[in-house]
């Protein structure tokens with residue numbers, strides 16, 4: 404988010420500014436929030452000003468909605484076509500070569516026939532029946548990483564951010580495209596020879612550079628014209644190499660016969676409704692879709708693994724309880740059991756503390772921290788009286804939705820926005836136990852059926868057939884028709900990685916980051932991610948190496 408300098412207001416009707424609230428906000432900002440970066444500032448503002456705020460960045464106005472009931476109405480309106488993804492270009496894909504932008508599943512308009520075709524077409528690839536079959540890939544990748552960590556020597560400091568990125572990149576490669584990039588076989592050095600080019604950079608490094616360059620371009624659109632800067636030239640080259648990689652991978656899957664349940668096979672089987680006859684998707688579109696899955700699927704999952712390991716390291720009592728759960732399930736390496744049984748897909752649903760730790764990490768550090776950005780395609784009226792005029796940008800704030808006490812979260816913070824970063828370490832900060840109650844994921848309204856912003860539960864809405872006084876307040880994967888298509892893969896990947904690392908190593912935060920707050924370690928570059936390394940000391944519970952299959 405660009406730096407917010409301006410006025411905003413707390414009103415049920417978007418489109419007005421009041422001098423009074425402007426003053427209040429500026430006063431609050433002066434009182435201690437000045438050091439907060441955009442995403443935390445918005446979290447702070449939402450908490451102090453309520454479930455609907457309007458804000459203006461340098462030249463744009465937007466409404467941020469965090470009331471779960473209002474969001475429920477918002478997602479229903481989106482389903483009815485009242486909100487669309489903004490008309491951005493095809494992202495980093497088109498910025499590379501200047502060709503006509505080719506959108507992908509993430510950026511395509513909901514109203515466009517190709518969005519529905521691709522969404523419906525690839526969804527089966529992410530169903531549990533498929534993920535069960537593919538789970539051995541994730542275990543195999545984790546065993547490679549574990550072997551690589553052990554090779555660093557006993558008690559080495561390992562960057563969990565790097566581990567997460569390698570794991571998730573290889574997982575998309577193998578589960579999605581039936582291709583082994585092999586980035587997990589080594590750590591902190593060039594790994595995958597496949598598709599590597601004369602630059603000496605492997606695909607994984609190139610992809611990282613591409614992501615970084617594309618986000619720099621989002622915040623500075625003029626950057627693409629700065630040919631004279633060596634940094635920009637490096638970024639542009641990386642983007643070109645990423646396109647080459649996507650082309651090569653596409654040619655590889657087209658030439659072979661990818662595993663029929665993979666994303667690749669589903670994409671190749673699709674027919675393009677915008678072209679005459681029984682025509683498959685054009686290569687440019689397939690290439691764009693392929694990159695979308697690497698972009699949307701690898702980074703997000705990798706950072707979630709890193710944040711979960713960091714939060715467990717910060718909360719040894721939660722880590723100890725996880726170790727005990729893995730031990731009871733026969734999965735923890737112990738002196739008596741140096742070769743425990745292999746983690747399976749079925750284990751994921753049988754380890755409630757593991758599940759709770761992952762969810763609590765996603766609540767506190769949602770990598771998709773904003774979660775949504777939409778534009779109203781027409782004037783929209785909400786049950787609270789809120790009117791959103793056509794053309795208004797609507798933003799979400801997952802950080803607020805998943806931590807604001809106004810939505811019923813108790814003891815919700817990893818740190819208190821606006822105050823000393825040290826306060827985040829107070830004992831209640833990381834509370835996986837809240838997820839032992841399935842209703843934790845919902846805000847339940849009182850008997851009047853009216854939310855704090857005046858939104859009415861469906862039961863109280865005139866003409867509503869569905870009587871329901873609860874709305875989702877835990878939505879790390881978004882909500883509505885544009886929610887995350889790959890969430891089941893992520894929820895199979897992250898717990899497997901966290902469990903296998905914990906089973907194999909006694910893990911503690913490296914002294915380097917022991918006293919750091921999450922605020923010190925985080926940055927937003929599209930996603931909420933570690934600013935640098937998350938080093939953790941990994942002491943093997945056994946010296947024996949379990950070689951990957």
Ligand code: HEM
Pocket residue numbers: 508509510522575579695696699700701703704707769770771774775776879880881882884885886887888889890892893
């Ligand atoms: C922890 C990991 C992940 C998180 C937190 C996450 C989060 C999200 C969120 C919040 C959205 C909705 C954005 C919006 O409303 O505009 C989304 C969409 C999407 N995600 Fe994920 N995601 C994760 C993993 C994955 C994986 C593993 C894949 C696929 C391999 C994936 C592919 C996608 C795609 C293609 C979309 C766009 C769907 C559409 O617009 O129809 N994501 N994700």
